[in-house]
Amino acid sequence: MVSLPLSADFDNKCSVLITLRFQSNDDAYKDAISKIEQCQKNDIISVTSFLEKAVSKIYITDIIQSYCMFNHEIVSIIDEKTSNLSCVHRGKKRSERKLD
Structure with a gap:
């Protein structure tokens, strides 16, 4: 009998934190x-935001639309103090549609 290591898709986690930065003018969302x-x-994209609920909702929605696979589960929790998103990375950003 031969034993081979098994690897599954979706094993790697990509953690991202969005928070206010008082020491610098860098945009936390751009980071x-x-x-x-x-x-x-x-x-697995795992985003935690400590921004205001309304701002977190906009940022998380943008990340979902740009980077998450729609054929896999997307979990988002938008809360007053902490908001979270988990989804599977699609590999590259979706192209933005031009509305001419």
């Missing part, structure tokens, strides 16, 4: 997108 763009296809 989060930069981190997501370093992740690989089929990684």
